[in-house]
Amino acid sequence: MTITLSFEDGTIRIAGDPPALPFVEDDPRSGTARAPAHRYADLRDALDERGVAYDDRVLSSAAAAADLDLETTYELRPYQREALDAWRDNGDRGVIELPTGSGKTVVAIGATAALSTPTLVVVPTIDLLDQWGRELEAEFGAPIGRFGGGEQRQERITVSTYDSAYLRADEVGGDFGLVVFDEVHHLGGEGYRDIARLLAAPARMGLTATFERPDGAHEVVSELVGPRVYRASADDLAGTHLADYDIKHIEVELTDEERARYEEAQGTFVDYLRTSNITFRSGSDYQELVKRSGTDPRAREALLAKQRAREVMMNSDNKVSELERILDRHRDDRVIVFTAHTDLVYRLSERFLIPAVTNETSAPERREILSRFRDGTYSRVVSANVLDEGVDVPDANVAVVLSGSGSEREFTQRLGRVLRPKDDGGRALLYELVSRETAEERVAARRR
DNA sequence: TTGACTCAACATCCTTTGCTACAA
DNA sequence: TTGTAGGTTTCCATGTTGAGTCA
Missing domain, CATH: 3.40.1170.30 (MutS, DNA mismatch repair protein, domain I)
Incomplete structure (x- = not known):
């Protein structure tokens, strides 16, 4: 039989x-x-x-029979060619790690053209949905399908958000021969990983600037998409395909009043740890504390105190004064300011008259601000985490990180915002502001 | 069509003191 | 002896997104 x-x-x-x-x-x-x-x-x-x-x-008849006969006019740069070759040598599977601004899209277009099979591209945001749609359409001159942002139209080449792909994977999973996951580290998320499980596509490509995840879930991604087959860092490409850069680490003092508040809050936190048999041997032990806080009021108070301490050290007054000096020094540059808290974003926006972009900024307003930043009407913009990833941010040459998490990913993405090669061949500059003698020194060390 | 809202999902959140088992 | 990795699981808060609903 x-x-x-x-x-x-x-x-x-x-x-x-x-x-x-x-x-x-x-x-x-x-x-x-x-x-x-x-x-x-x-x-x-x-x-x-x-x-x-x-x-x-x-594979549905369309996918199985299709030879899309796609051609690309892109001339791949040497590292893009190497990445594509490594992926093909691994049986058309695997993750390619390239820094922001180095042209990951082009590699995927190369793969799509080489395989000429129906292709699904999965992206984290609507912004990227639009970008990929435009680029693929221009390149292949064919209609591009869309899943997400209110549309559900399937074509032989279709772009989808992770959310829409999650909702539709069991239904369309047999329609594509190649799937490309942009910002593939998202695929490690508990729910999103099902997308890759439900698709039959034998050819799989993951693209990211930061493959490894602190929770180890990149192992799952490796199983579902393939191992990392190529890797180039910002340092590898700096000076040739990306701008050279410097990182300036600046330490600021807390004011007396801030110091008092910080010590009080941090003390409450540390005291609780000491008296409650919670040991921090590894990162996930933090979860233990969070769990306890659900039932133990003292644990809850300790976490809230930690939160207060974080706010003090991340948003200290002297960081704002230091920012003022930096902005002064870079009058003629294009500057992006990053913080960890939206409150501070709005404070800075008012004080320095810089346009702010946060999650509360509506889509049209955000487009307007970024477009003015692009054409030079605005030379500065301040944001919390919105501009880290998944948004087409016009190029800048100075980034100021007022505060951030210990995430290596966040840091890499923020740095990536200034790395596009400069017309005058100039260097990019990233300032990192850290409050002296606080936990922030550890946080800053961790992300690098 | 739009804009507002809600909801679910994802990501980060972290510190000193030395447990326990196992490999080099 | 010395050095290093091990095992556990659902939620304190904030920031962010996409989907869905309704006026």
Whole structure:
């Protein structure tokens, strides 16, 4: 009896009598065997290896028959070519790690053209949905489908948000031969990883500037998309394809009043740790404290105190004074200011008359501000985390990080905002402001 | 079509003191 | 002996996004 493979609700249905394979399970309800859709390529390999004949109906007729005959006019830069080759050598699977501004999109376009198969591109934001849509349309001269932002139109090349892909993967999972995950580190999220599980696409490409995740979930991404096959850092490309840069680390003192508030709050936190048998041996022990805070008022008070201490050290007055000096020094430059708190964003915006972009800024207003930043009407902009990722931010040459998390990813993304090569060949500059003798010194050390 | 709202999901959040098991 | 990695799980707060609903 011949084996027949087909796609059904995010799984591969295997009718007939398949050999025992570790990822194939019996499905008593349908009387057939099933494998998770993402194992499609493995399944075919295993059957081929055993010389088992099978009728493959997994990819919908459109996807299976399609030779889109795509061509790209892009001339790949040497590192882009190497990345694409490494990905192809790994059986059209794997993650490519390239810094912001180095042209990750171009590599994906190269892959799409090379495979000429129906392609799904998954992106985290609507902004990126639009950008990819425009770029693919211009490059291939074909209509580009969209899942997300109020549209649900499928084409042979379709761009989707992670959220819409999550909602539709079990239904359209058999329609694409190639899937590209932009900012693929998001795929490690508990829910999003199901997207990759429900798609049958044998060819998979992940793109990111920061592959590794502090919670280790990049291992899951490796399983679902493939291992990291190529990596170039900002340092590798600085001076040639990206701007050279300097990082200036500036320490500021807390005022007496801030110091008192900081010590009081931080003391409350540390005291609780000392008296409650909570040890911080590894990062996730913080979760233990959070859990306790649900039932233990003292734990809750300790966390709130920690929150207050963080606010004091991150938003200290002397950082604002220091920013004033920096802005003065860089009158003729294009400056992006980053903070960790929206309150501070608005304070800075009022005091220095800088346009602010936060999550509360409406989409049209945000477009307006960024467009004026692009054409030079505005030379400065201040934001919390909105501009870190997934937004097309016009190039700047000076970044000021007033405060941030210990996340290496956040830091890399912020640095990436100033790394596009400068017309005059000038260097980019990132200022990092840190309150002396506070936990912020550790935080800053951790992110690098 | 728009704008406002709600909701769910994701990400970060972190410190000293030395437990325990195991590998080099 | 010395050095290093190990195991556990649902939520204090803030910032951000996309989807969905309704006027």
